[in-house]
Amino acid sequence: MPHTKHRRLVATAVAVTLGATALAACGSEDDEARSGPVSLTYWTWAPGMDKVVDLWNKGPGKKERISVTVKKQASGDTLVTKILTAHKAGEAPDLVQAEYQALPTLVSNDALADISGEVGDAKAAFTEGVWQQTTLGTDAVYAVPQDIGPMMFYYRADLFEKYGLDVPATWDEFAETARALKKKAPEVDLTTFSANDSGLFAGLAQQAGAKWWTTEGEKWKVGIDDAATRKVAEFWGGLVKEGAIDNQPMYTPAWNKALNTGKQIAWVSAVWAPGTLTTAAPDTAGKWAMAPLPQWSGGENVTGSWGGSSTGVTTDSDDKEAAAKFAAWLNTDAEALNALAEESGVYPAATAAQTSGAFAEPPEYFSHQKDFWSKAAEVAATTAPSAWGPNVNVAYTAFKDAFGAAAKNKSDFTAALAAMQDATVADLEKQGFEVAR
Amino acid sequence: MSSLALRESAPAADTTPGAAQGFPRRRRTALVPTVTLLLGAVYCLLPVAWVVIASTKSGSELFSTFTFLPGSGFTENLSDLNAYRDGVYWQWMGNSALYAVAGALLSAAVSACAGYALAVYRFRGREAMFNVLLAGVLMPPVILAVPQYLLLAQAGLTDSYLSVLLPQILSPYGVYLARVYAAAAVPADVVEAGRMDGASEWRIFTRIALPMMVPGLVTVFLFQFVAIWNNFLLPYIMLSDDEKFPITLGLYTLLEQGANTPALYTLVVTGAFLAVFPLVALFLVVQRFWSLDLLSGAVKS
Numbered sequence: 001m002p003h004t005k006h007r008r009l010v011a012t013a014v015a016v017t018l019g020a021t022a023l024a025a026c027g028s029e030d031d032e033a034r035s036g037p038v039s040l041t042y043w044t045w046a047p048g049m050d051k052v053v054d055l056w057n058k059g060p061g062k063k064e065r066i067s068v069t070v071k072k073q074a075s076g077d078t079l080v081t082k083i084l085t086a087h088k089a090g091e092a093p094d095l096v097q098a099e100y101q102a103l104p105t106l107v108s109n110d111a112l113a114d115i116s117g118e119v120g121d122a123k124a125a126f127t128e129g130v131w132q133q134t135t136l137g138t139d140a141v142y143a144v145p146q147d148i149g150p151m152m153f154y155y156r157a158d159l160f161e162k163y164g165l166d167v168p169a170t171w172d173e174f175a176e177t178a179r180a181l182k183k184k185a186p187e188v189d190l191t192t193f194s195a196n197d198s199g200l201f202a203g204l205a206q207q208a209g210a211k212w213w214t215t216e217g218e219k220w221k222v223g224i225d226d227a228a229t230r231k232v233a234e235f236w237g238g239l240v241k242e243g244a245i246d247n248q249p250m251y252t253p254a255w256n257k258a259l260n261t262g263k264q265i266a267w268v269s270a271v272w273a274p275g276t277l278t279t280a281a282p283d284t285a286g287k288w289a290m291a292p293l294p295q296w297s298g299g300e301n302v303t304g305s306w307g308g309s310s311t312g313v314t315t316d317s318d319d320k321e322a323a324a325k326f327a328a329w330l331n332t333d334a335e336a337l338n339a340l341a342e343e344s345g346v347y348p349a350a351t352a353a354q355t356s357g358a359f360a361e362p363p364e365y366f367s368h369q370k371d372f373w374s375k376a377a378e379v380a381a382t383t384a385p386s387a388w389g390p391n392v393n394v395a396y397t398a399f400k401d402a403f404g405a406a407a408k409n410k411s412d413f414t415a416a417l418a419a420m421q422d423a424t425v426a427d428l429e430k431q432g433f434e435v436a437r
Numbered sequence: 438m439s440s441l442a443l444r445e446s447a448p449a450a451d452t453t454p455g456a457a458q459g460f461p462r463r464r465r466t467a468l469v470p471t472v473t474l475l476l477g478a479v480y481c482l483l484p485v486a487w488v489v490i491a492s493t494k495s496g497s498e499l500f501s502t503f504t505f506l507p508g509s510g511f512t513e514n515l516s517d518l519n520a521y522r523d524g525v526y527w528q529w530m531g532n533s534a535l536y537a538v539a540g541a542l543l544s545a546a547v548s549a550c551a552g553y554a555l556a557v558y559r560f561r562g563r564e565a566m567f568n569v570l571l572a573g574v575l576m577p578p579v580i581l582a583v584p585q586y587l588l589l590a591q592a593g594l595t596d597s598y599l600s601v602l603l604p605q606i607l608s609p610y611g612v613y614l615a616r617v618y619a620a621a622a623v624p625a626d627v628v629e630a631g632r633m634d635g636a637s638e639w640r641i642f643t644r645i646a647l648p649m650m651v652p653g654l655v656t657v658f659l660f661q662f663v664a665i666w667n668n669f670l671l672p673y674i675m676l677s678d679d680e681k682f683p684i685t686l687g688l689y690t691l692l693e694q695g696a697n698t699p700a701l702y703t704l705v706v707t708g709a710f711l712a713v714f715p716l717v718a719l720f721l722v723v724q725r726f727w728s729l730d731l732l733s734g735a736v737k738s
Contacts, residue, residue, distance in 0.1 A: 283497070
C-alpha cells in the first residue's frame with residue numbers, strides 16, 4: 001500500500017473518530033535539540049520490567065541522560081482504552097506496551113508516533129513477518145516488536161504412547177488422531193475447542209492464510225468470512241459436532257483439572273504455554289512435549305501467532321527521539337533481551353535472542369525436551385504474516401459471543417463466522433471508516 | 438469469616454434460643470421464610486466461603502483438589518503476597534484505606550451540609566437543584582469517569598491521590614439521603630428555637646442539627662466507604678502509577694500480566710480474602726450506630 005494513501009486513510013480516521021481536538025493536541029510537537037536530561041514514563045504490564053529498565057537507567061540511559069520510569073499496568077483491551085483516553089487529554093505516557101492487534105487502533109486514533117527515523121536500523125533484528133506488524137504495511141514504523149507468540153502443538157508424550165497415537169503433522173491427521181483416541185478411550189478428549197480466547201482462533205486462521213483486515217485504496221476490507229477462515233471454522237465445528245473433541249472453554253478450573261488428570265491430552269497453544277501449564281497442570285510436569293502446529297497440507301511449514309506485543313512511542317511524548325532510542329535498546333540489545341527473558345518471561349521477537357542466554361536451557365516444565373527453545377525458534381521463523389485492523393476488539397467480542405454459543409450448542413460454525421464478519425463490518429462503518437464490500 | 442457465617446445462620450435454623458428468652462412460649466418455626474432466608478444466606482456466603490478456603494490452597498492445590506477442601510498453603514500464600522514486589526500489596530491496602538476513609542468522611546461532611554441546607558432553608562431554585570440531584574442519583578458513576586478524567590487532566594491533577602478523592606466526595610445519593618434524613622430528624626421548631634436564642638446558623642447546624650443527623654450520616658459514610666473501596670473504573674482511568682493504586686486495581690494487575698506469565702491466582706485469592714477484613718470490621722463497628730438509628734425511629738413513630 002502506498003505511503004501517502006495510508007496516511008490519508010489514517011488522517012480520515014482521526015478526523016472522523018476524534019474530531020479536531022486530537023489534531024490540535026498533536027500539533028504542538030517540539031523538535032528542538034535536547035539540552036537537559038530527559039525523563040520518560042513507560043506503561044507496561046510485563047512483570048519485572050522495572051528491573052530491566054534499571055539496566056537502562058544505570059547503563060546507556062545514564063550516558064544519554066535519558067531516564068525511564070515504569071508504571072505497571074494491567075494488560076488487555078482495557079489498557080488500549082486507557083491509553084486512548086489519556087491521549088485525548090494529551091496525557092499519554094511517552095512509551096506504551098501494545099499488543100500487535102491493538103496497533104491499528106492506536107495508530108488510527110493518532111496515539112502512536114512514526115519512529116521510522118529513529119528505529120529504522122532495528123529492522124534487521126526481526127523477521128519480516130514480525131516487523132511488518134509494526135509498520136502496518138506502510139513506510140512508517142509505529143512500534144518496536146518485543147515478544148511474539150508463535151503457535152505450537154503441545155501433547156502428553158506419555159499418554160500418546162499409551163494410546164498408540166502419532167503426533168499429527170497435518171490437520172487431517174489431527175482429526176484422525178482425535179477420532180482414534182475417542183475409540184480407544186471414550187472418556188478422554190484429544191483437546192477442546194474454546195471460544196473464550198479469540199487470539200487462538202485468529203492465529204489458526206492466520207496459519208491457514210486468512211487476512212482479516214486489508215486495505216483497498218482508501219477503504220478497509222474485512223475478510224473474516226473468507227475461504228481460509230471458513231476452512232478453519234468448518235474443521236473445528238465438524239470435530240465439535242461429531243464429538244471427537246470437547247467443547248468446554250479453556251482456562252476454567254474444569255479445564256485445568258482435565259489437563260492435570262489426563263482427560264485432555266493435547267493443547268494447541270503458543271510458545272508461552274509452559275507458564276500456563278505450570279499453573280494449570282502442575283502434576284504433569286515433564287510429561288508434555290512440544291511439536292510444530294499441524295499443517296493444512298503435507299509439505300507446508302507455517303504457523304500462526306497468538307499473543308505478542310511491542311513498544312510504541314506516543315504522539316504525546318515530549319521527546320520522541322529519546323523514547324524511540326529506549327524502545328530500540330529494550331528490544332534489540334542483547335543484555336536487555338536477556339533480562340526481559342529472565343525477569344519478565346518474555347519470548348523475544350528479536351531472532352538472535354531466541355536461542356541465546358536465557359534460552360540455553362529448556363523451561364523447567366519441559367526439562368526433558370532439551371531442544372525446546374531451538375525447536376521454538378524454528379517454528380517462530382515460519383510465522384505467517386498477520387493483518388490487523390482498527391477494531392480487532394469488536395471482532396474478538398463478536399467471536400466470543402457467536403462461537404461460544406456455537407461450540408456450546410454444537411451448531412454451525414460457519415453461521416457464527418458470518419455473524420462475526422457482519423458485526424465487524426457494521427462497527428467499522430459506524431466508526432466512520434469506508435468499507436469495501 | 439466462616440465462624441461468623443455460622444453464628445449468623447445457626448440461630449435461624451432452629452427456634453432461636455435468644456428469642457426464646459424474650460418470648461414466654463416457644464413458637465413454631467415458620468418453615469418457608471426460614472428456608473428462603475437460609476437459601477439466601479447460602480447464596481451470599483458460598484462465594485465468601487470459597488475465597489476463604491481457596492486462600493488456604495497452594496498453587497498446585499488450587500485447581501486440582503476438591504473445591505471446599507482446605508489446602509496447606511495459607512502461610513506460604515501470605516508470605517508470597519507479603520514478598521510480592523517488596524510488599525506492594527500493603528501499599529495498595531493503605532491506599533484503599535486512605536481513599537475510602539478520607540473520601541467517605543469528606544463525602545459525609547459535604548452531604549450533611551448540602552442535605553441540611555436543602556431540608557431547612559427555603560430558597561429559589563431549591564426544588565430544581567434537588568431534582569437535578571435526583572437525576573444524579575440515577576446516573577451510574579461509571580459513565581462519568583472518562584469526563585472526570587478529561588476535566589482533571591485540564592487541571593493537571595491526573596495520576597494523583599486527589600484525582601481519585603475529589604470526584605468521590607460529592608455523592609448525589611449521599612446528599613439525597615442527608616436531605617431526607619434531615620427533614621425527618623431535625624424538627625423545624627428546634628431550628629427556630631435556636632434562632633430565638635440567638636445562635637448563628639452555623640452554630641445551629643453544628644451543635645443542634647448535626648448530632649441529630651448522625652445516624653443518617655453514618656449510613657452515608659458507610660455507603661460511600663464501600664463504594665470507594667470497591668470502585669474500579671475511576672482509579673483505573675485516573676492512575677497510572679501503581680504505587681497509588683487501590684486494592685481493586687492492584688489485584689487486577691496481578692491477574693492481567695499478559696500471556697507470557699500466568700496469572701498469580703493464589704496471590705489474588707489471598708489478597709481478595711484479606712481485603713474483605715476491613716469492610717467486615719467496619720460493619721461490625723458501625724452496626725451499633727445503625728441499630729441506634731432503627732431504635733430512635735421506632736420510638737418516634
